[in-house]
Amino acid sequence: MFDLILLLSQYQLLELTAKHLSTIDLYHTALACSDLYEIILKSKNIFKRLSRVSLCDGSGLKARQSFSGLYNGCPYRFGRPSYEEEIEVRVFNAKCDEKGGLPCIKCGINVCEECRYVPRVRDDPGYMSTRRPHLRPDYSSVNIICYCNACDKNVEERTRGRLCECDQYTRWICLRCRYKEIEESVWYYKNFTKYGDYTEEDGMVLGDHQHDRAFFCPCGVRPPRMGNIRCLWCKRKHRTRMYTNWNGNVAKTLDFGTEDANYIPEFDNNPDIPQTPLTWGPPILLQS
């Protein structure tokens, strides 16, 4: 152990070792004893630099192949766990490209193409296949956050006045960070938005399917009626105030005309992707 610590205390050797470990393995190595902790984890900058060269840990692809978590969305379609049926043969032959990872936009840990979170097949219209976080074909309110004037000013400084460009199909995010995003959205909508008797004069009210939903800042203060509408994923301002036009699924955007909520270039412009999703059947009762 002493020799190992002596070797790893030389940064070049430490970096060389990190190239053969995933970030999670590196983290566990650091927790093995206080000397290794000092070398690997004590400086956040060193750990960050090491995780830039470390391997993808393969957990994203494992989740896809075992239909776990987000990849177990439609268990009743075929009477067995299922998710990416259209490309199932490919999923089971896929290998984690451990050296080919790129940093996750949220945590910076390297994740490969097969392991990153991205929907790879089209769900039925009106369900999950939406390109933008807030632009929903069914006009429902999701992934939106609104702040009071004081909090919004801080967020505006952090996001430097930029507009949301989130595209669920092109952004690079690991599965763990995707879970955190969903948790944050559930937490915010549960605790800081309400259906009810809130009028627009009181503050921010936005349409949600056939209802109105009042929004509150996480600090508890009601955001102003014409305050900024922000993306819960990136916290930047939305391009739209209206998400969709109820009939046409088309939203007017602040800067580039209109956008069709159902249009997904990754699917619509790719002749190899089946244009008709596999049909959702009624629930199949499994024999016990």
Ligand SMILES: [Zn+2]
């Ligand atoms: Zn991978």
Ligand SMILES: [Zn+2]
């Ligand atoms: Zn991440």
Ligand SMILES: [Zn+2]
């Ligand atoms: Zn606030």
Ligand SMILES: [Zn+2]
């Ligand atoms: Zn965004």
